[in-house]
Amino acid sequence: MSIGVGYSRVELLHIADTVAREKSINKEDVIAAMEQAVQRAGRAKYGIEHDIRAEIDRKTGEIVLKRYRAVVEQTTEEEEAQQLTLKEAQRIKPDAVIGDFIVDVLPPVDFGRIAAQSAKQVIVQKVREAEREKQFEEFVDRAGEVVNGVVKRVDFGNLTVDLGRAEALLRRDELIQRETFKQGDRIRAYIYDVRKDPRGPQIFLSRTHPQFMAKLFMQEVPEIYDGIIEIKSVARDPGSRAKICVHTNDPTIDPVGSCVGMRGSRVQAVVTELQGEKVDIIPWTDDLASLVVAALKPADVVKVVLDEERNRIEAIVPDDQLSLAIGRRGQNVRLASMLLGLDIDIMTESQESERRMEEVKGRADLFKNALDIDDVIAHLLVAEGFAELEEVAYVPLEELMEIEGFDEEVAAELINRAQTFLEKEEQEFTNAQTKLGFSEDLLEVAGLSRAVVIKIAEQGVKTLDDLGDLATDELVEMAGDVTITAKEAEQAIMNARAHWFTDEQEEEAATAVATHV
Numbered sequence: 001m002s003i004g005v006g007y008s009r010v011e012l013l014h015i016a017d018t019v020a021r022e023k024s025i026n027k028e029d030v031i032a033a034m035e036q037a038v039q040r041a042g043r044a045k046y047g048i049e050h051d052i053r054a055e056i057d058r059k060t061g062e063i064v065l066k067r068y069r070a071v072v073e074q075t076t077e078e079e080e081a082q083q084l085t086l087k088e089a090q091r092i093k094p095d096a097v098i099g100d101f102i103v104d105v106l107p108p109v110d111f112g113r114i115a116a117q118s119a120k121q122v123i124v125q126k127v128r129e130a131e132r133e134k135q136f137e138e139f140v141d142r143a144g145e146v147v148n149g150v151v152k153r154v155d156f157g158n159l160t161v162d163l164g165r166a167e168a169l170l171r172r173d174e175l176i177q178r179e180t181f182k183q184g185d186r187i188r189a190y191i192y193d194v195r196k197d198p199r200g201p202q203i204f205l206s207r208t209h210p211q212f213m214a215k216l217f218m219q220e221v222p223e224i225y226d227g228i229i230e231i232k233s234v235a236r237d238p239g240s241r242a243k244i245c246v247h248t249n250d251p252t253i254d255p256v257g258s259c260v261g262m263r264g265s266r267v268q269a270v271v272t273e274l275q276g277e278k279v280d281i282i283p284w285t286d287d288l289a290s291l292v293v294a295a296l297k298p299a300d301v302v303k304v305v306l307d308e309e310r311n312r313i314e315a316i317v318p319d320d321q322l323s324l325a326i327g328r329r330g331q332n333v334r335l336a337s338m339l340l341g342l343d344i345d346i347m348t349e350s351q352e353s354e355r356r357m358e359e360v361k362g363r364a365d366l367f368k369n370a371l372d373i374d375d376v377i378a379h380l381l382v383a384e385g386f387a388e389l390e391e392v393a394y395v396p397l398e399e400l401m402e403i404e405g406f407d408e409e410v411a412a413e414l415i416n417r418a419q420t421f422l423e424k425e426e427q428e429f430t431n432a433q434t435k436l437g438f439s440e441d442l443l444e445v446a447g448l449s450r451a452v453v454i455k456i457a458e459q460g461v462k463t464l465d466d467l468g469d470l471a472t473d474e475l476v477e478m479a480g481d482v483t484i485t486a487k488e489a490e491q492a493i494m495n496a497r498a499h500w501f502t503d504e505q506e507e508e509a510a511t512a513v514a515t516h517v
Helices: 009-023 027-046 086-092 113-140 210-220 255-260 262-273 288-295 319-326 328-340 349-371 375-383 389-393 397-401 408-436 440-444 450-457 464-468 472-479 486-500 503-510
Strands: 051-056 063-072 083-085 101-106 146-155 158-162 167-170 186-195 202-206 229-237 241-248 278-283 303-307 312-317 343-348
Touching (some): 009 027, 027 063, 027 113, 083 086, 113 186, 146 167, 146 210, 158 186, 167 186, 186 210, 210 229, 210 241, 229 328, 255 262, 255 278, 262 278, 278 288, 288 303, 288 312, 312 319, 319 328, 319 343, 328 343, 343 349, 349 375, 349 389, 349 408, 375 408, 397 408, 408 450, 440 450, 440 464, 450 472, 464 486, 472 486
Parallel strands (some): 241 278
Antiparallel strands (some): 063 101, 146 158, 146 186, 158 167, 186 202, 303 312
16 A cells, blocks of 8 residues: 555545454554654655654545654754744744744645555555554453454464453363363354453453353343343352352242253253353352351351351251262351352351350350359359350349349449459459560550460560561460461461552462462
8 A cells, every 4th residue: 555656636535444344443544654654754855853744644545744843942953953942933833922833735645656665555554553452442341241252263272262352261260170172173262361462452352250150140141141141150160069049139030940941951061161150050148147148058057156256157957968069078167158259167066066065165264263153153254145154244233133043242242353354354364464565556456365465575576567577377376375367367477567568469469478578
């Protein structure tokens, strides 16, 4: 393609229109590329130091070449060809002022063979850039969609997929286990990311992404597509098993039945696409305990204990159902945890009973030692739901007197002993803080008890920075006989490190907690 050689002005616009239509890009982008090509040729003829600009009339196709010179107080040697002093400019344009441009219309460029070839290269490059930008804009809006394509190349298990208007990459780790594709195979996948790149849009596909399964259900189940049924969450172990939670506000519709379809036709279509991946469809409910019971099917859950502070759930199952609840290699409980976004601990009834007995004994021992009372009174307090000394110290006298066998004198004495013990403990802590000299900030770190703070302060950890320098296992080891879980230690270290980072860096810092950095 050359400009000004063999083409009339009308043909020039026709060429721009044809190229725009063939490449599915804006005609204005093609004309702008032509202008840049003419501009480049003009600078080659009149000197690259000049500010040469080309304009193509959008109606007539006429090419106009102009030189621009800025009006300044004093010209500089580097930009002398692009500047005029005010005095020089006013000779050409009497009303010129500082900041104006003096525009000279130049004779049209007579393109030679080399100039025409150069102009063609510029146009081709600019058209290609516009085409890539168009592709990026098209596919960035399609992120989150399921697309069909043809395998174009296979490189070490990674697939290059032809989507028609662009190519996409499907990495080997985004393929379902044991599935293989060869050149020419048709494939369906989920667009999970689109990135801009000088070589064109980089489109990344996945067949293991949880939303791939969700989108497949949307294609197979009209009620989901129409918004009557909502997919609340999805958890997958690609190629093996998956769980999906569905919900509807229409009481006349069974969300699970709609997803299964007549004789299982709808869910079977999804299972076939996912290479036989088994799918558990679970009805959503606002009752978290009921949701846990449903998520852990096929195991029977007899009791659910919620720990809101630690964002964990304990599911109690019969002794003979432990392996079923956990699943092969922990698959069932792992998928249930992913589905609900909560950590789920599985315990048998005997384990839960044994732990409850240990907790009762521990609380009773605490009351016996701190309040100097016998075993009977200690167990009465535990049976009434008292777990901490603070609860005894600050409970209303009348409430304590309601316990069978407690009169006013006994109740008052228990409250007095509890308050005395806590006051003594507070004084001991104040003395320890004065002696060890640790920072008050340590006491405000979530996950650290006073006992742990004293333990680590005795070993030289006295500031937030000292705590932030620790690894999780170091903190657990330093706590010694004072109980702190690995998760609590990890959270404490993250909290201590928070002041080191900006908001953008905090997420990256969280990944470094388990190792000493």
